[in-house]
Amino acid sequence: MTITDRYDLAVVGAGPAGLAAAEQAMRTGLSTVLFDEQMAPGGQIYRAITTTPLTRREILGDDYWHGSDLVTTFTRSGATYAPGSTVWAATREPDGGFEIGVSCAGEARLVKVRHLILATGAQERPFPIPGWTLPGVMTAGAAQILLKTAGLAPGSRTVLAGTGPLLYVAAAQFAAVGAPAHCLLDTTPRGHLRKAWAHALDFLRSPYLMNGLSILRAARSSTTIVRHVDAIEALGAERLEHVAYSVDGNRVEIAADLLLLHQGVVPSINLSSAIGCAHHWDDAQLAFVPTVDRWGASSVAGVTIAGDAAGIAGARAARARGTLAALHAAGMCGRLTAAQRDQHADAARAELAHWSRGRSFVDAMYRPADTFRIPAGDTLVCRCEEVSARQIADTVKLGCTGPNQMKSFLRCGMGPCQGRLCGLTVTEIIAREREVTPGEVGYYQLRFPIKPITLRELATLPQTQASEQAVVRIPRSP
Amino acid sequence: MFKMLPEVAGSGAALLNVTIDGRRHAAREGDSVAATLFAAGLPSCRTTPVTGVPRGPYCMMGVCFDCLVVIDGRPNQQGCMVRVRDGMVIERQQGARLVPGVVEVQ
Numbered sequence: 001m002t003i004t005d006r007y008d009l010a011v012v013g014a015g016p017a018g019l020a021a022a023e024q025a026m027r028t029g030l031s032t033v034l035f036d037e038q039m040a041p042g043g044q045i046y047r048a049i050t051t052t053p054l055t056r057r058e059i060l061g062d063d064y065w066h067g068s069d070l071v072t073t074f075t076r077s078g079a080t081y082a083p084g085s086t087v088w089a090a091t092r093e094p095d096g097g098f099e100i101g102v103s104c105a106g107e108a109r110l111v112k113v114r115h116l117i118l119a120t121g122a123q124e125r126p127f128p129i130p131g132w133t134l135p136g137v138m139t140a141g142a143a144q145i146l147l148k149t150a151g152l153a154p155g156s157r158t159v160l161a162g163t164g165p166l167l168y169v170a171a172a173q174f175a176a177v178g179a180p181a182h183c184l185l186d187t188t189p190r191g192h193l194r195k196a197w198a199h200a201l202d203f204l205r206s207p208y209l210m211n212g213l214s215i216l217r218a219a220r221s222s223t224t225i226v227r228h229v230d231a232i233e234a235l236g237a238e239r240l241e242h243v244a245y246s247v248d249g250n251r252v253e254i255a256a257d258l259l260l261l262h263q264g265v266v267p268s269i270n271l272s273s274a275i276g277c278a279h280h281w282d283d284a285q286l287a288f289v290p291t292v293d294r295w296g297a298s299s300v301a302g303v304t305i306a307g308d309a310a311g312i313a314g315a316r317a318a319r320a321r322g323t324l325a326a327l328h329a330a331g332m333c334g335r336l337t338a339a340q341r342d343q344h345a346d347a348a349r350a351e352l353a354h355w356s357r358g359r360s361f362v363d364a365m366y367r368p369a370d371t372f373r374i375p376a377g378d379t380l381v382c383r384c385e386e387v388s389a390r391q392i393a394d395t396v397k398l399g400c401t402g403p404n405q406m407k408s409f410l411r412c413g414m415g416p417c418q419g420r421l422c423g424l425t426v427t428e429i430i431a432r433e434r435e436v437t438p439g440e441v442g443y444y445q446l447r448f449p450i451k452p453i454t455l456r457e458l459a460t461l462p463q464t465q466a467s468e469q470a471v472v473r474i475p476r477s478p
Numbered sequence: 479m480f481k482m483l484p485e486v487a488g489s490g491a492a493l494l495n496v497t498i499d500g501r502r503h504a505a506r507e508g509d510s511v512a513a514t515l516f517a518a519g520l521p522s523c524r525t526t527p528v529t530g531v532p533r534g535p536y537c538m539m540g541v542c543f544d545c546l547v548v549i550d551g552r553p554n555q556q557g558c559m560v561r562v563r564d565g566m567v568i569e570r571q572q573g574a575r576l577v578p579g580v581v582e583v584q
Contacts, residue, residue, distance in 0.1 A: 053486040123541045135522035135534030142538035150513040151486025239521050258479045386528040416543035
């Protein structure tokens with residue numbers, strides 16, 4: 001599909017929020033382009049839904065196949081769909097719109113839009129344990145992606161570890177393809193159920209309860225579960241060979257060639273942050289979250305954030321939040337009056353309320369333990385620049401008080417991942433050392449381009465006469 | 479570590495020929511380079527520029543940049559974000575890369 005130079009609306013991300021937003025925007029008459037890094041729609045939750053080689057429906061389950069209908073509706077909407085496209089910048093134009101820098105199939109281009117919807121979703125929370133950089137250690141979500149996209153199933157020497165519903169979903173899916181993990185090390189601390197009980201009434205009435213119970217049953221009947229694990233270590237020379245863990249100080253070592261880690265997901269905030277949207281520390285979700293209103297509108301006019309990128313609430317809620325974001329964009333662009341917008345929003349608000357119920361229970365129950373979020377000693381924090389927890393803590397003692405200064409001292413956060421795998425950990429280590437809140441410490445200052453782009457690509461961008469003159473200093477005509 | 483499910487291996491999907499570090503491998507059409515490395519039984523794809531230790535893909539969704547490989551002579555390509563093509567030449571990446579055509583000054 002050809003991408004033109006100008007649209008009313010650009011949506012970034014083709015997960016449930018982005019697909020719903022683009023479809024709703026087209027219905028209100030906004031010309032819409034949807035940029036997505038992946039080669040096929042669905043985001044991570046519905047990854048490869050149009051291409052997966054797993055045809056037996058029961059393997060990935062109804063929660064996954066629910067996404068089919070979303071993709072079909074989006075495809076019929078007539079929105080321009082640009083897969084394999086990485087948005088690396090979005091800067092304010094004098095007319096109030098935005099100029100987006102995007103690379104499509106290795107070619108950079110600039111696209112002008114009036115409004116932006118960021119549906120960049122979530123990523124798995126960093127899981128900094130000793131040895132987490134060894135080949136053979138990856139996230140549980142990564143193994144699910146290999147299963148969904150390529151039909152690759154984990155072998156018999158696989159260990160799952162961590163906390164949260166998605167860990168058990170992965171265990172159930174691996175069992176469903178006849179490849180149950182050797183064991184699941186559950187790091188949910190003792191006493192969480194008691195703390196989460198305050199939110200139980202909401203959870204008991206939520207749509208997640210029955211579903212959650214059936215996933216737990218499937219995981220438990222196929223995989224050995226070890227509860228209250230309070231330390232995990234990945235061991236090996238060139239690759240993972242053993243996993244060591246302990247429960248109440250009793251250390252156990254098991255042979256393994258695959259360790260799959262998961263302790264929840266956090267919003268992907270690199271784009272919203274670089275644009276300049278306000279973010280705050282959310283202590284229930286232990287992450288920085290963009291500050292948005294009930295439509296998802298951020299602190300930057302013309303930028304709306306939908307789905308998990310605006311705070312974790314799951315795929316079904318994301319769909320409703322995508323619809324709301326698009327209605328807001330349509331209102332801002334003059335396609336709907338406030339009254340029309342509000343009227344169209346009723347169904348999405350009801351859907352959002354339904355699928356948000358029980359979230360606070362999940363957040364409290366599966367809040368990852370401090371020991372797995374805030375490492376010490378030689379455990380690597382920044383995987384790219386290979387910076388350890390001890391180096392960061394020692395540098396705080398030297399008087400370095402924030403993550404941006406920490407970059408100058410240690411280069412942490414300055415590798416190709418641009419802090420995605422260390423940002424939260426660095427903030428929390430500094431907060432612990434300084435005995436202040438992570439919100440007070442803040443996060444890395446993120447800048448464009450938010451993904452690496454080659455100079456060759458930048459150089460091939462179309463230039464205006466003014467920009468050329470600024471560089472080559474053409475003498476004024478006499 | 480990973481094995482292709484029999485129903486997928488026998489599904490009749492087109493197989494492509496790629497080379498990994500000079501050795502020929504069959505790859506399933508539609509798979510990413512990183513998935514092809516796992517299917518070939520290779521958990522590591524590079525050594526790091528800082529300490530030279532081996533690394534493998536970690537997130538499979540374009541976030542961690544640990545799956546960097548050399549594809550058809552171009553260094554620093556995210557293996558999880560690129561689909562295999564017939565005849566593709568994949569090399570595991572050793573340490574830091576130079577910009578192609580640039581000579582290191584002693």
